[in-house]
Amino acid sequence: MSKPSLEKVYQWLEEVKDPEIPVLSLVDLGVITNVTISDKVRIEMTPTFVGCPAIDYMKNDIIETLNKHGQEAEVDINFKKSWSSDLISEKGKIALKKFGLAPPPDSKLFTDLEILENAECPRCSKTNTELRNPFGPTLCRAIFYCNDCKEAFEQFKPV
């Protein structure tokens, strides 16, 4: 098997999705921090949250996907480059919204819970919303309520 290009590897990694948000690839999520290609493909990744229970699942998924493309792969999970919600790509943010999750606002703006008060509702795109809980069903989500739609929605937390 010949050595693949970096571009090709990233293309394959696009096939690997976040197990909890199946519309978002790990590349768009921003958790792939480095790729080097030598005798095998070496991938460095970092978790969204340190306690994310999906990280081992993602790691195995990467290895399986690359094996499927005839590549030997090794995945190293580390904190050399710290993940932030700002690393989610524009394409990823659009996918999140379509999935029904409000994309995270710029994490640098986030200094106070009040900043988080009015997220944009992924259904009606308006901000007549309120924060119900900064903690949600997974570590990376907060719970909001849209006063116009009269329904709860989740936001991918800025961090």
Add this chain to the structure above:
Amino acid sequence: MNNEALKELLYKMADDQLILGHRNSEWTGFGPLLEEDIAFSSMAQDKVGHSLALYTILQELGEQDPDTVAFTRNAEQFHNSLLTELPNGEYDFSLIRHFLYDTAEALRFEMLTQSSFEPLAQLSAKIRGELRYHTMHANTWIKQLGSATTESITRLQKSLEYALPYALGMFEKSPFENALISEGIFAGEQVLEDKWKRKVEEVLAQTQLQLPAWDTITPHLGGRVGKHTEHLQPLLDEMSEVLRIDPTAEW
């Protein structure tokens, strides 16, 4: 780098996170309102995750694997502060403990982003961001309930007075304090304690809660050297129950 000093620091931090993470998880299904049930459960998951990351660094320094370290030690081999092992009590105590502990925890990781030990500095930079949600959660509730009704204020005041001596025990000095400071691994418990006091004062000043003078409080020490209350061993027994029944179980 002084490995013994480093390990001592990592163990006490990891044990704090694991034990309080476990206590927080005991609120799952029992929170006074659904949002608080979810909040304490999420913070439990974060803290246990932080302990795993710290135990993993310890493993890289030659210690046993994280599961062995977490589930097979006895109480006297744990270095968590006494504050973290106390039973949850009622919500007022859990909230006060959450506020006092998480304020210190957030400051400790903030300080450690400057550590000369690179793996810890990198991990701390990550954890610092997550902890903003924990301290904001604590501060929001302390400010609200600390100025709400006579009952909420009285309950929080009582829990505050009970918890403060244990909280000061978090800053029990390590035998390696000088080595940690001189090697730039950690700026030391005294610096942390001072920062923590200023922060606690700042938040409580926005409530009707009364902070006793610091010099009237005698710290409850011992946790860092394995001298624990009677509450830790039953917690560890419960935590390791599955492993003791079936050491080969996967979960």
